[in-house]
């Protein structure tokens with residue numbers, strides 16, 4: 001059982017850079033603890049009827065960020081859920097406030113070299129299209145690091161199974 005009294009929050013949320021394993025770990029935790037998993041990108045795509053890639057292409061990043069704020073606001077005010085948040089949502093101060101208020105946040109920390117390798121052949125991330133991926137990841141990380149580091153728990157996620165085990169140990173009753 002997940003000990004919500006221990007964490008004193010309504011939800012668990014996973015934050016971190018793209019490719020850090022938020023969705024996959026959230027899915028595993030959701031199965032283990034038998035609680036609902038919600039993912040901000042999935043909800044944005046469902047609402048818009050378009051992929052994140054197409055949303056960026058057709059409307060631009062600003063509109064995507066507005067949709068992201070709307071969706072994250074809804075997700076973060078749920079109860080008893082595991083929520084995986086798109087990597088850039090942390091840049092929004094309203095989202096950060098909601099995370100702090102309602103969620104026990106877990107930052108999945110992965111070094112940039114590993115992220116670069118994981119994302120090398122992945123074309124689902126519009127921010128990494130037609131740019132030097134290494135440079136872009138470094139730039140994004142520098143901007144966001146200070147926010148990610150405010151999480152309630154920081155897990156070095158180089159090994160998924162070890163991270164899941166650690167998180168379960170900390171969260172269970």
Ligand code: S3P
Pocket residue numbers: 016017018019022041052085086087088089124125126127
């Ligand atoms: C983004 C991360 C993506 C997605 C969008 C923008 C970002 O989510 O929301 O491509 O700004 O870091 P993941 O972190 O799930 O890849």
